[in-house]
Amino acid sequence: MTRREAREKAEKLVSKMTLEERAGQLRYDAPAIPRLNVPAYNWWGEALHGVARAGTATIFPQAIGMAATFDEELIYEIADCTAIEGRAKYNEYSAHGDRDIYKGLTFWSPNVNIFRDPRWGRGHETYGEDPYLASRLGVAFVKGLQGNGGIMKAAACAKHYAVHSGPEALRHEFDVKPTPKDMEETYLPAFEALVKEAGVEAVMGAYNRVNGEPCCGSKTLIQDILRGKWEFQGHFVSDCWALRDFHEHHMVTSSPKESAAMALNAGCDLNCGVTYLHVLSAFQDGLVTEEAITRSAVRLFTTRYLLGLFEETEYDKIPYEKVECKEHLALADRTTRESIVMLKNDGILPLSVDKLKTIGVIGPNANSRKALIGNYHGTSSRYITVLEGIQEYIGDHIRILYSEGCQLSEEKTEKLAFDKDRLTEAQTVAEHSDIVILCLGLDETLEGEEGDTGNSYASGDKEDLRLPKPQRDLMEAVKETGKPVIFCLMSGSSIDLSFPAKHFNAVLQLWYPGARGGKSVAEIIFGEVSPSGKLPVTFYESLERIPEFTDYSMKGRTYRYIEEKAQFPFGFGLTYGKTAVTGFEAEEADKSGVYVKVTAVNTGSIYTDDVIQIYIKNKDSEYAIKNPILCAFKRVHIKAGETVTQKLFIDKRSFTVVNDKGERFIDGSNYILFAGMNQPDERSVELTGIEPIKLDLHINF
Numbered sequence: 001m002t003r004r005e006a007r008e009k010a011e012k013l014v015s016k017m018t019l020e021e022r023a024g025q026l027r028y029d030a031p032a033i034p035r036l037n038v039p040a041y042n043w044w045g046e047a048l049h050g051v052a053r054a055g056t057a058t059i060f061p062q063a064i065g066m067a068a069t070f071d072e073e074l075i076y077e078i079a080d081c082t083a084i085e086g087r088a089k090y091n092e093y094s095a096h097g098d099r100d101i102y103k104g105l106t107f108w109s110p111n112v113n114i115f116r117d118p119r120w121g122r123g124h125e126t127y128g129e130d131p132y133l134a135s136r137l138g139v140a141f142v143k144g145l146q147g148n149g150g151i152m153k154a155a156a157c158a159k160h161y162a163v164h165s166g167p168e169a170l171r172h173e174f175d176v177k178p179t180p181k182d183m184e185e186t187y188l189p190a191f192e193a194l195v196k197e198a199g200v201e202a203v204m205g206a207y208n209r210v211n212g213e214p215c216c217g218s219k220t221l222i223q224d225i226l227r228g229k230w231e232f233q234g235h236f237v238s239d240c241w242a243l244r245d246f247h248e249h250h251m252v253t254s255s256p257k258e259s260a261a262m263a264l265n266a267g268c269d270l271n272c273g274v275t276y277l278h279v280l281s282a283f284q285d286g287l288v289t290e291e292a293i294t295r296s297a298v299r300l301f302t303t304r305y306l307l308g309l310f311e312e313t314e315y316d317k318i319p320y321e322k323v324e325c326k327e328h329l330a331l332a333d334r335t336t337r338e339s340i341v342m343l344k345n346d347g348i349l350p351l352s353v354d355k356l357k358t359i360g361v362i363g364p365n366a367n368s369r370k371a372l373i374g375n376y377h378g379t380s381s382r383y384i385t386v387l388e389g390i391q392e393y394i395g396d397h398i399r400i401l402y403s404e405g406c407q408l409s410e411e412k413t414e415k416l417a418f419d420k421d422r423l424t425e426a427q428t429v430a431e432h433s434d435i436v437i438l439c440l441g442l443d444e445t446l447e448g449e450e451g452d453t454g455n456s457y458a459s460g461d462k463e464d465l466r467l468p469k470p471q472r473d474l475m476e477a478v479k480e481t482g483k484p485v486i487f488c489l490m491s492g493s494s495i496d497l498s499f500p501a502k503h504f505n506a507v508l509q510l511w512y513p514g515a516r517g518g519k520s521v522a523e524i525i526f527g528e529v530s531p532s533g534k535l536p537v538t539f540y541e542s543l544e545r546i547p548e549f550t551d552y553s554m555k556g557r558t559y560r561y562i563e564e565k566a567q568f569p570f571g572f573g574l575t576y577g578k579t580a581v582t583g584f585e586a587e588e589a590d591k592s593g594v595y596v597k598v599t600a601v602n603t604g605s606i607y608t609d610d611v612i613q614i615y616i617k618n619k620d621s622e623y624a625i626k627n628p629i630l631c632a633f634k635r636v637h638i639k640a641g642e643t644v645t646q647k648l649f650i651d652k653r654s655f656t657v658v659n660d661k662g663e664r665f666i667d668g669s670n671y672i673l674f675a676g677m678n679q680p681d682e683r684s685v686e687l688t689g690i691e692p693i694k695l696d697l698h699i700n701f
Contacts (some may be wrong), residue, residue: 122491
């Protein structure tokens with residue numbers, strides 16, 4: 001079914017509705033209209049890393065872990081799997097007359113906001129700090145979720161439009177004032193790609209204002225850019241209860257009725273919240289027209305027709321048995337294996353089962369289910385923690401000793417005990433072990449969304465980059481035992497790793513690795529699989545040279561603008577192999593971009609995945625971004641001793657610059673391209689001992 005056909009059907013159906021019925025359909029919990037055979041429909045669904053909040057589903061690593069795979073094909077498969085499970089669940093729920101929240105086919109995912117500041121608690125819901133990476137993975141996710149048939153498998157939603165990345169505590173009242181250059185250069189590209197390349201069906205507005213306009217009532221964002229410049233054809237939805245902020249916090253209107261009118265007139269079709277209960281009152285007062293109400297109702301029913309909700313479709317036969325099926329669980333395992341980033345290894349990894357008698361597994365995240373799943377997650381029929389994964393992998397071959405060591409952020413585990421009541425046990429376990437696997441970090445109670453968490457930090461954001469004090473004390477205590485330590489960090493954001501990087505033998509970034517992630521963690525630790533993830537965010541030495549959290553200027557932020565060495569750079573990640581790019585040449589060019597050929601070799605003795613990364617630097621333009629920026633990437637599989645050749649495409653857009661007015665254009669003809677397995681920055685070279693290959697390119701488009 002084409003959009004035009006769906007729209008015509010929607011127009012015909014909506015024309016039969018009363019004005020009251022049309023207005024009622026603009027709520028996220030749209031009521032049934034029995035006389036027209038229109039069932040109730042709840043638009044609110046979540047699927048950042050698997051179908052969320054709707055019962056049992058395959059739980060993949062959190063989105064930031066998915067980003068660390070640098071694998072577009074994998075992200076497509078994950079989204080396709082999610083759509084299949086969503087359909088399987090919807091088929092059964094609707095057959096039983098269950099039209100509850102989270103049980104529809106409109107999923108408010110992906111989150112393509114830019115993770116510009118490491119303090120932001122919701123950053124782990126995103127694909128990281130780079131607009132190009134977020135665009136490529138976001139496009140893959142949308143295409144996988146929506147499918148390529150005449151009927152959409154499920155409807156994706158790009159959120160939160162636009163310029164939203166904390167602070168969470170201020171989001172309901174905050175007025176972001178980005179420069180036109182930062183808007184076009186950083187904050188908008190991923191949204192534009194999802195609209196223009198992937199045909200995303202929905203866009204969700206953010207809570208904040210942008211240059212004075214609330215995002216969900218912004219003529220500039222919705223009409224001028226989204227529907228005008230980008231020609232968006234889908235529907236626009238508010239973030240939940242964001243319209244209430246218009247009159248309660250932003251103070252740009254004086255009543256719910258005025259807020260409803262402002263949002264509807266700007267082009268917000270669907271209200272997650274209750275403010276559109278005042279739409280009819282706004283109509284009666286002449287604040288909105290019947291045409292505006294009808295327009296939004298038609299857009300919403302166009303989406304429902306595109307989903308095939310009023311006729312039989314091929315997806316109606318997807319059985320419930322697809323939920324958590326063997327194939328989907330295997331895909332989740334693969335995702336975890338590709339997402340884990342090895343930041344340090346002095347040769348201790350992989351561990352050999354034959355050479356150890358006792359392993360100590362220590363830390364509050366070692367046996368934590370919460371640390372597996374991040375936020376916006378589903379329910380798994382089984383969880384495998386890191387401790388359980390190690391126990392299952394080893395069996396009876398090695399003795400495993402375990403200690404929680406401390407709480408995530410509290411000074412004691414038992415209310416009546418002294419502070420640090422598990423520290424002696426942790427020291428004892430370490431002393432009695434040949435080697436220690438130390439699992440620290442955060443979970444959704446310490447970083448997440450304002451209102452969703454009960455943490456002591458600012459509404460889900462971090463105050464600084466340090467681990468909570470009880471965990472720092474635990475690191476010190478384990479280090480003092482002198483035993484070899486493999487440090488495993490479970491977090492969704494940059495953490496200060498100066499202590500473990502200095503004192504421990506290996507450092508692994510696990511993210512929130514999915515419901516059964518402990519299985520894949522063990523496989524990597526014991527060498528069944530080589531780690532191959534890459535950092536989608538910069539790990540900073542400190543916050544000292546990063547602007548204030550409330551400052552949305554990109555100066556000094558992310559790898560593209562950073563002015564000093566990173567602790568661990570964007571794009572960095574080690575493997576058990578020894579891979580490097582050995583050949584790099586431009587092959588052909590046309591008006592759309594440049595094709596390059598890259599040769600890579602694994603001179604090590606272990607098979608591995610790795611990620612070829614291409615970066616570009618404009619040599620001519622005064623408007624060029626400070627540092628080389630990612631412009632192409634490709635995950636490759638390289639056997640020991642094998643050489644592989646890949647052809648990659650660099651889109652013409654990567655050769656553009658943005659001036660202070662926010663205008664994007666070609667400026668110059670001389671560029672430097674870098675090809676390697678990491679970023680071409682000084683710190684990456686320092687950590688790997690390998691310099692990317694440099695290619696001077698002269699081209700006129």
